[in-house]
Amino acid sequence: MNPYEPPKSQNPPVSFLNADTHPVTCPHCNEAFRGAPKKTFLGFQQYNCPACSQKFKYPLSRGYRITYWVLLLGSFVTMVNKPGAQPNLFTLLMAIAVISDLYLMWKRR
Structure with a gap:
């Protein structure tokens, strides 16, 4: 050896x-x-x-999911507090992401 x-x-x-x-x-x-x-x-x-x-x-990872929900809720609160405010493109994209994520999580069950 x-x-x-x-x-x-x-x-x-x-x-x-x-x-x-x-x-x-x-x-x-x-x-x-x-x-x-x-x-x-x-x-x-x-x-x-x-x-x-x-x-x-x-589905989205936890970090993306929390970020989208917080930003989406903040956007809705802003629209409620300012009369006549319209949702912008980013609000719509966040809503699409949240709805798609909920659908994917429901489908994975």
Whole structure:
């Protein structure tokens, strides 16, 4: 035995998975895989299934969800306090994101 050589191990080498990948299941074909999400414009995580090539979204993360709710409620309070105020584009986008998130969470049950 060479003293400069490390001892031979019977265990296979440990492989570290990419930190950006998450275990997900495709809602179309029920295939489980690990994938890196692609963020959409409103912050949803979008995955592409390797088995059926369908794209699907996951609900918002907790940080995005809390931010959207706080900003949306603040926008509504501002509209209520100022008579004649109209919702702007950002308010509408936040409302779309919150409604889409609620739908995705309901669908994942």
